Amino acid sequence: METKQLIKNFNAFLNPKQIGYIIFYVTNRCNFRCKFCFYYAEIEKGRKPEELTLEEIDKTSKSVGSLLQLSLTGGEPFIRKDFDKLTEIWIKNTKVKYITIPTNASMPDRMLRYLEYILPKYRNTYFRIAFSIDGIQDEHDVNRSMPGSFKKIEKSFELINPLRKKYNNLVLDSNTVLTSNTQGKIVEILKYIDDHFDFDNLTVTYARGDIKDPELKTKAEKEYRAMNDFLNKRQRKKEKRFLYPLYRGVRDVAWNNLMKTVFEDKFVTPCVAGKKLVVISETGIVKPCEILNDEIGNLKDFNFDIQKLMKSDQQKKNS
Numbered sequence: 412m413e414t415k416q417l418i419k420n421f422n423a424f425l426n427p428k429q430i431g432y433i434i435f436y437v438t439n440r441c442n443f444r445c446k447f448c449f450y451y452a453e454i455e456k457g458r459k460p461e462e463l464t465l466e467e468i469d470k471t472s473k474s475v476g477s478l479l480q481l482s483l484t485g486g487e488p489f490i491r492k493d494f495d496k497l498t499e500i501w502i503k504n505t506k507v508k509y510i511t512i513p514t515n516a517s518m519p520d521r522m523l524r525y526l527e528y529i530l531p532k533y534r535n536t537y538f539r540i541a542f543s544i545d546g547i548q549d550e551h552d553v554n555r556s557m558p559g560s561f562k563k564i565e566k567s568f569e570l571i572n573p574l575r576k577k578y579n580n581l582v583l584d585s586n587t588v589l590t591s592n593t594q595g596k597i598v599e600i601l602k603y604i605d606d607h608f609d610f611d612n613l614t615v616t617y618a619r620g621d622i623k624d625p626e627l628k629t630k631a632e633k634e635y636r637a638m639n640d641f642l643n644k645r646q647r648k649k650e651k652r653f654l655y656p657l658y659r660g661v662r663d664v665a666w667n668n669l670m671k672t673v674f675e676d677k678f679v680t681p682c683v684a685g686k687k688l689v690v691i692s693e694t695g696i697v698k699p700c701e702i703l704n705d706e707i708g709n710l711k712d713f714n715f716d717i718q719k720l721m722k723s724d725q726q727k728k729n730s
């Protein structure tokens with residue numbers, strides 16, 4: 412049964428007409444106010460009455476078909492009290508294989524409760540929890556504008572780490588944002604993370620999009636690429652997990668596209684963005700990419716049927 416489903420997931424991913432990767436903003440709410448956050452303008456708006464309900468998410472995900480990769484992001488995803496139910500809906504309706512959840516890791520008890528519930532129940536779905544870490548101890552708190560947040564990360568890691576032994580469908584990663592603040596110390600930060608935690612992967616992403624403090628943006632392309640090469644080598648040594656290299660392939664396609672967007676100032680992925688990859692906002696706006704402002708449409712205008720929305724967009728382009 413599982414093999415059949417797996418084949419379906421991969422066929423869906425290989426089919427150029429079918430969505431393979433969805434980034435879903437479960438909420439715009441966040442308890443942090445990071446100055447390099449490209450979603451800050453939405454976060455400042457606070458809770459939106461039109462945030463998608465579980466029923467609307469159910470309808471949307473039913474229209475997707477089999478899915479290989481899903482990112483449940485925000486805002487801070489664990490802020491949503493129904494995050495477990497929301498995740499279950501996506502799994503049941505799309506049989507998604509890989510779920511990534513980026514988090515500021517500020518709610519250790521909630522994270523633990525969620526994982527204790529979801530991991531044993533959905534053993535055929537692989538979860539990657541990506542802890543955001545942007546400095547060593549107090550420097551992280553300053554960079555993330557949240558006193559005490561590094562301690563919360565330590566607490567979250569301590570609570571969640573033992574689950575990896577219990578359940579083989581959990582991967583714990585860290586992610587650091589390359590900004591003009593972290594650029595000079597980036598290797599030091601990564602070494603500290605490596606020495607003090609036991610993450611499966613350390614990743615670095617680039618401050619991108621429309622951020623609150625544009626001074627934090629850095630075009631340190633050379634450092635970024637060199638660092639990424641170094642990290643990739645380190646990661647490969649650790650990758651023994653089932654089908655993980657394939658997941659990496661999917662992720663790398665997305666990142667290569669992003670790199671081209673950021674550094675070459677062009678969006679060169681007509682075969683991927685808006686087709687293989689779509690971004691859904693917390694209110695149902697569908698976009699081809701996280702950092703470009705183009706909108707394909709709003710799910711609310713298509714009775715939460717993403718296929719109808721995509722078809723209508725295609726027809727508009729053809730006419």
Ligand code: SF4
Pocket residue numbers: 441442443444445447448449450451454485486487515
């Ligand atoms: S924790 Fe993440 S979502 Fe929240 S403000 Fe910071 S970067 Fe944005």
